[in-house]
Amino acid sequence: MPMESLPYKTTPTNWKRWAWVIPYAGLALLILFIPLPLPFHAPQDRLLRIEASSFQFTPGEIQINPGDRVTIELVSTDVVHGFSLDAYGFELKADPGQTATGTFIADQAGVFRFRCSVACGNLHPFMIGKLQIGPNLLFFRGIALGLLAISAALISVRNVSRGTT
Amino acid sequence: MTRLDLTRSPRALALLRSRWPQFLLRAITLAGFIFTILAGLMGSVVGSHNFAIIFVWIAWWTALKLAFIPFGGRSWCSICPIPMPGEWLQNGGILQPRGSMGIGLGKRWPKVLRGTWIQAGGFLLIGLFGALTLTSAKITAIVLLFILVLALALSLVFERRSFCNYLCPIGGFSGLYAQAGPVELRVKDTDICAAHIEKTCYTACPWGQYPLALKSSANCGLCMECLRVCPSENIAVNLRPWGSDLGPKTKHRIDEAFLGLVMLASALVDSAIFLGPWGQLKSAAYNIGSPDWFLFAGAFLITALGILPGLYVGATWAANRFGSTNASLRKSLAHYSQVLVPLGLMVWIAFTISFAFVKFGYVLPVVTDPLGWGWNLLGLTKSAGVGETTSFSLVLQVAMLTVGLFWSSRVALRISETIRQAAPLIAFSSLFTMAMLWLLVG
Numbered sequence: 001m002p003m004e005s006l007p008y009k010t011t012p013t014n015w016k017r018w019a020w021v022i023p024y025a026g027l028a029l030l031i032l033f034i035p036l037p038l039p040f041h042a043p044q045d046r047l048l049r050i051e052a053s054s055f056q057f058t059p060g061e062i063q064i065n066p067g068d069r070v071t072i073e074l075v076s077t078d079v080v081h082g083f084s085l086d087a088y089g090f091e092l093k094a095d096p097g098q099t100a101t102g103t104f105i106a107d108q109a110g111v112f113r114f115r116c117s118v119a120c121g122n123l124h125p126f127m128i129g130k131l132q133i134g135p136n137l138l139f140f141r142g143i144a145l146g147l148l149a150i151s152a153a154l155i156s157v158r159n160v161s162r163g164t165t
Numbered sequence: 166m167t168r169l170d171l172t173r174s175p176r177a178l179a180l181l182r183s184r185w186p187q188f189l190l191r192a193i194t195l196a197g198f199i200f201t202i203l204a205g206l207m208g209s210v211v212g213s214h215n216f217a218i219i220f221v222w223i224a225w226w227t228a229l230k231l232a233f234i235p236f237g238g239r240s241w242c243s244i245c246p247i248p249m250p251g252e253w254l255q256n257g258g259i260l261q262p263r264g265s266m267g268i269g270l271g272k273r274w275p276k277v278l279r280g281t282w283i284q285a286g287g288f289l290l291i292g293l294f295g296a297l298t299l300t301s302a303k304i305t306a307i308v309l310l311f312i313l314v315l316a317l318a319l320s321l322v323f324e325r326r327s328f329c330n331y332l333c334p335i336g337g338f339s340g341l342y343a344q345a346g347p348v349e350l351r352v353k354d355t356d357i358c359a360a361h362i363e364k365t366c367y368t369a370c371p372w373g374q375y376p377l378a379l380k381s382s383a384n385c386g387l388c389m390e391c392l393r394v395c396p397s398e399n400i401a402v403n404l405r406p407w408g409s410d411l412g413p414k415t416k417h418r419i420d421e422a423f424l425g426l427v428m429l430a431s432a433l434v435d436s437a438i439f440l441g442p443w444g445q446l447k448s449a450a451y452n453i454g455s456p457d458w459f460l461f462a463g464a465f466l467i468t469a470l471g472i473l474p475g476l477y478v479g480a481t482w483a484a485n486r487f488g489s490t491n492a493s494l495r496k497s498l499a500h501y502s503q504v505l506v507p508l509g510l511m512v513w514i515a516f517t518i519s520f521a522f523v524k525f526g527y528v529l530p531v532v533t534d535p536l537g538w539g540w541n542l543l544g545l546t547k548s549a550g551v552g553e554t555t556s557f558s559l560v561l562q563v564a565m566l567t568v569g570l571f572w573s574s575r576v577a578l579r580i581s582e583t584i585r586q587a588a589p590l591i592a593f594s595s596l597f598t599m600a601m602l603w604l605l606v607g
């Protein structure tokens with residue numbers, strides 16, 4: 001069986017081969033962070049009634065528009081549950097059978113998880129719901145990045161076959 | 166390809182060659198392992214207050230996927246406590262090389278049970294029972310104890326690290342993704358090895374590897390035993406570019422494809438259970454034995470054994486048809502399994518960022534109060550916040566998925582003759598990445 005070449009023998013990396021990385025990285029950052037206009041919706045007052053039970057929120061997925069004035073009515077059907085919205089610092093706590101109410105303005109767009117904030121049992125750390133405010137731009141940015149990734153792969157391999165290896 | 170041989174630094178060589186530094190680390194992990202079992206058995210039943218849950222499922226599991234594997238390949242295996250007691254018995258001492266001194270029957274592992282099939286099966290079990298294990302400190306402890314005893318018992322019957330090589334699901338996970346990792350152990354000069362009759366390195370290797378024949382880092386546990394016994398200082402520990410074991414000429418087996426697909430399915434299902442907004446799915450996965458659980462188990466197994474393998478076989482079949490050589494489908498399934506390695510590694514990293522960053526707040530409170538009995542050993546404020554996903558974490562997850570798709574597409578292209586031939590595999594990777602994207606940030 002032929003032996004492989006000595007693995008510790010080093011050849012200098014041909015950095016020119018990777019020159020494409022710079023424009024691609026720039027493009028990737030652009031895709032990730034470029035501000036995009038959101039479709040305008042006149043802000044509304046919304047009343048959302050969310051039922052918390054072990055270990056789910058019903059409804060678990062909610063869509064609203066940026067700028068909406070949201071009033072959450074949290075109702076617990078079994079034990080004490082909480083409601084804590086990522087990035088908003090908005091929190092409610094509902095005793096069983098009682099309604100907790102709170103209001104906030106949806107001034108940040110995106111998809112945010114809300115979580116139970118009161119230890120309510122074994123699956124408590126995974127008691128999660130989703131509040132989508134406006135279109136989910138990050139998801140679409142992710143898809144555009146995926147296409148960029150594939151074209152980057154094509155370029156990187158084309159350079160390999162022309163290069164030294 | 167560029168390599169940086171660590172053994173050329175005298176200080177690094179001394180650290181690797183002495184058995185003491187590694188023994189100290191192993192002693193710490195073994196003590197931690199036993200403490201984890203005790204904490205799980207005796208501590209609080211509230212999972213988030215118990216050291217066992219937080220350390221196994223948040224701290225260690227995260228460190229493995231974000232640090233040990235991507236920066237050190239199988240480096241965790243080098244200090245893993247699980248095979249230690251058995252190995253000490255086999256060797257007849259703690260700071261002893263493998264030899265004839267120890268106890269154990271030293272039987273060879275049965276041929277039919279070789280490969281990574283059982284490890285993949287173990288990973289399926291983790292997926293099927295994970296929701297309960299992950300939330301119950303007692304069950305986590307019982308599983309850890311069972312694994313410790315099993316590894317010990319097997320080492321008394323079978324030779325070397327049979328448990329690690331053929332049974333340990335984490336060994337399978339680490340080995341698969343170590344191929345993409347930046348560390349490798351290889352011989353320096355093949356002629357020296359060829360002329361060396363005694364092959365002391367092979368005798369000393371707990372993993373049953375012969376360093377001269379090492380072509381992949383998948384099965385080398387980086388224990389450094391060969392380096393210690395080599396009379397010619399002919400073992401190199403190389404830092405290397407990521408993904409060095411993946412390429413047109415490297416050899417791969419069909420069980421690697423199966424393992425890779427099981428890992429992908431597990432990442433998908435774990436994301437759906439633990440990060441998704443579907444409460445019924447969580448309860449179904451948790452209430453083992455209930456009708457809902459059987460539905461969940463069925464769906465999980467169909468995903469892991471039916472849908473994903475089906476898509477993969479379809480993609481490979483198409484790639485095969487576009488190729489000029491008439492490779493058998495079986496051969497191509499093994500060959501293209503390499504695409505699943507960077508894809509799976511990056512998907513697991515993205516999942517871990519999503520899963521663990523939120524829960525890191527739990528780590529300090531269980532250090533100061535490991536059993537959840539109200540202690541405050543370190544004098545810290547003890548309450549863990551709810552935790553939240555920050556926009557930074559979301560962007561990072563998207564970036565990791567993007568890198569995974571780039572990397573797996575690149576591997577697909579490098580191991581194919583034409584772009585057309587790679588296209589089905591790239592499509593497979595894209596589809597899977599999009600599913601994960603939707604689960605993580607959708």
Ligand SMILES: [Cu+2]
Nearest residue numbers: 081116120127
């Ligand atoms: Cu709750």
